[in-house]
Amino acid sequence: xxxxxxxxxxxxxxxxxxxxxxxxxxxxxxxxxxxxxxxxxxxxxxxxxxxxxxxxxxxxxxxxxxxxxxxxxxxxxxxxxxxxxxxxxxxxxxxxxxxxxxxxxxxxxxxxxxxxxxxxxxxxxxxxxxxxxxxxxxxxxxxxxxxxxxxxxxxxxxxxxxxxxxxxxxxxxxxxxxxxxxxxxxxxxxxxxxxxxxxxxxxxxxxxxxxxxxxxxxxxxxxxxxxxxxxxxxxxxxxxxxxxxxxxxxxxxxxxxxxxxxxxxxx
Numbered sequence: 430x431x432x433x434x435x436x437x438x439x440x441x442x443x444x445x446x447x448x449x450x451x452x453x454x455x456x457x458x459x460x461x462x463x464x465x466x467x468x469x470x471x472x473x474x475x476x477x478x479x480x481x482x483x484x485x486x487x488x489x490x491x492x493x494x495x496x497x498x499x500x501x502x503x504x505x506x507x508x509x510x511x512x513x514x515x516x517x518x519x520x521x522x523x524x525x526x527x528x529x530x531x532x533x534x535x536x537x538x539x540x541x542x543x544x545x546x547x548x549x550x551x552x553x554x555x556x557x558x559x560x561x562x563x564x565x566x567x568x569x570x571x572x573x574x575x576x577x578x579x580x581x582x583x584x585x586x587x588x589x590x591x592x593x594x595x596x597x598x599x600x601x602x603x604x605x606x607x608x609x610x611x612x613x614x615x616x617x618x619x620x621x622x623x624x625x626x627x628x629x630x631x632x633x634x635x636x637x638x639x640x641x642x643x644x645x646x647x648x649x650x651x652x653x654x655x656x657x658x659x660x661x662x663x664x665x666x667x668x669x670x671x672x673x674x675x676x677x678x679x680x681x682x683x684x685x686x687x688x689x690x691x692x693x694x695x696x
Contacts, residue, residue, distance in 0.1 A: 501523050501550045502522060502600075504521075505520075506632070508597055511595050511596030512593030512636075515562050515636070517597045523550035523553065525550045527546050527547075531693060532693070533565070533584075535664065540661035542661065548652075551602055551652075552652045555636075556638070557695060559636055560695060564595060565636075568584065568589075568690050569586075569690075570684065573673040573681075574673070578645060578646040580645050581639040582684065583626055583639040583640075584688075585637035586637050591637075598632055599632070603650055603652070604652070615648045619641065622653055623655035642662060642666060668686050
């Protein structure tokens, strides 16, 4: 029969075993916590390394973002082969005030233009450089649109295909003063506007430009750099009245009254 002394010793051993198990469990929990912390640190470090590698080692914070180009800061970037020899303008800063007069003498009549440096200073310098080089002389106006929200005559490609350019591109100078179209389709480029043509890619303008003979709706991505005189609008109206061949779709194609810029000259 167990005595009180024996019972006390058994209870003491049971308590000691219980305390030992608790101590071991506490040690295991501590080891797991340490391992977990180390793993978290490793994951964070690896994540930082991967982010730095994929982002080129630069933080993508607003402070690190490239600043918006200032009007008058020009970038002329050599690219595809030129459709016709033309010098790449070397200026990096263009004046942002003043005007220049250029007359496009076409075989359908004169189209006098007033180029406005306050709207598209780099585009003006580009147009004057090409004009001085004789780039536009003897070139066709290859596209006429009408009958919808776009009414323009597009010129400036010596190949007449719509894909030719001067062998370089000029930076965009998006217009800021055009009225939003009520339908939400863009902004209105008013009758008499001269603007640079481009592809959907940014900063892809070159030598091509379009002459607006009726209010037209476009995204605000096309640099406006001048206006058309009354004599020029009369010439455009006569060309537009002839229609187009629809080769690019309904209401869009080559003008049925073929039009060539015989000379372009500053005046």
